[in-house]
Amino acid sequence: MSTTTSHTPESDGPVEGPLRPHGRLIHNEATTEIPVHLLFRDDPAPVSVPLKPAVVGRRQGTGEQPRLRSPIPSKARPAAQVDPDLAECPAGVLPGMAGVCAGVGGVAGCVAASWWAGVLPRLAEQALGLPALAGAGLGPAQWAAYAGAGALGLLGFGGLLRGRTGRAWVLGMFGRYRGTVRRTGLLWVNPLLRRRRVDVRLRHWRSEPMPAADGSGVALRAVVLVVWRVRDTARAVLGVEDHETYLRECVEAALARVPVEMPGGTRGAMESAGDALTRLVSADAAPVGLEVFSVRPVCVEYAPEVAAAMHRRRIAALDAQQRSSMLTSVVDSVEDTVTRLTMRGLVELDDYERKVLVRDLTVAFCSGRGEPVA
Known part of the structure; x- marks a missing residue:
């Protein structure tokens, strides 16, 4: 066998x-x-796999040749864009006195047409110093005079506009942008234009608590202070539906991408978080005509769902840190005391007596510091 x-x-x-x-x-x-x-070979030979471009194998019986699999290019995040032709430009306005004169002329024309038709009250004629007139009645000519004078009065008074410092008016007609008025005082514009008031002053906005996270992914709630203003009124009013809501959404999106530290951390971390938030919000708000100067967290706290657990964790960490510091101080004090006693020849200790002395000194120092000894 x-x-x-x-x-x-x-x-x-x-x-x-x-x-x-x-x-x-x-x-x-x-x-x-x-x-x-x-499964149990003594010396398995190393297997080297050469790195080659990924290929797609051909199907059997089809005669197809293997094709190289081209890598999919990564796409960058598209930037927000609005109509490039939409930009702020000054609107054509006239001094307000021109509108006042036109309105007064329209009122005077209506009074004259009433006097001509003989429908002006006698007291009004006497007050205006007009001679008594029999009147021709309300005919086509009188109605035409009424229409012309009324249109002139409506055109004059209806186009009056008051410009204030820190305010601007965005004008449009039939859905088309016609210009922006930044001048102050009494002005006159076409009464058929649609007017939208925009605040162009430097503004600050304190947000409500927004969701955020720290570097470890712990859920937080952050309140940020945003300093901003409207730079391009045309894009701010016509580029988005509501530029204030758009700014709030940009701040919330930036908080989701930038880690925020709890108060008490390093000042550099807080400053870097504020700079990153400012940079992101400025880049997102610039295409719609908003200029952001600063985005700073002013209040950061744990989210309600993790607040209790993180509070206990921080208390435990502080307690451990305090105990470690106290123990280090006690050990240094005991070592210094024993060293001085032995080096000066005050006592002669063997190993057992040294251990007893160290134990008694440790208990005494810990009791003096108000720390219970286990």
């Missing part, structure tokens, strides 16, 4: 025995056979 040398999983040395076929390790409906001798 022939014998052969084989290896078994339990021993590393050769075992003499009859030659037996290799057993099966796994064999069922869902797996294939794995010979045992492949």
Whole structure:
């Protein structure tokens, strides 16, 4: 009977025995056979896999050649854009006195048409110093005079506009931008234009608590102070539906991308977080005509769902830090005391007496500091 040398999983040395076929390790409906001798080879040869471009194999029987799989280029985040032709430009206005004169002329024309038609009351004629007139009645000519004078009065008074410092008027007609009025005082514009008032002063906005996170991903609530103003009134009013709501959404999106630290951290971390928030919000708000000067967190606290757990964690960390500091101080004091006693020759201690002295001094120092000794 022939014998052969084989290896078994339990021993590393050769075992003499009859030659037996290799057993099966796994064999069922869902797996294939794995010979045992492949799992326990002495010196497996290293397998090197060359790095090659990924290819898509051809399907059998189709004659297709393998094709290189081109990597998918990464797409950068698209920047917000508005109509490039939409930009602030000054609107054509006239001094307010022109509108006042036109309105007064329209009123005077209506009075004259009433006197001509004979419908002006006698008391009004006497007050205005007009001579008594029989009147021609309300005919087509009188109605035409009424229409012309009334249109002149409405055109004069309806186009009056008061410009204030720190305010601007955005004018439009039939959905088209017609210009912006930044002048102050009494002005006259076309009464058919639609007017929208915009505050162009330097403004600050204190947000409500917004969701944020720190560098470890702990949920926070942050209140930020934003200093901003409207730089381009046309884009701020016509580029977005509501520029104040858009600014608030930009701040919330920036808080989701920038980690914010709790109060008590390093000043550099808080400053860097504020600078990053300012940079992100400025980049998002610039295309709609908003100029952001500063975005700073003024109040940061833990979210309600994690506030209790994080409060206990901070208390435990402070307690551990205090205990470590106290223990270091006590150990230094005991070591200094024992060293001075022995070096000056005041006491002679063996190992046991030294241990007892160290223990008693440690208890005394800890009791003096108000710390219980375990």
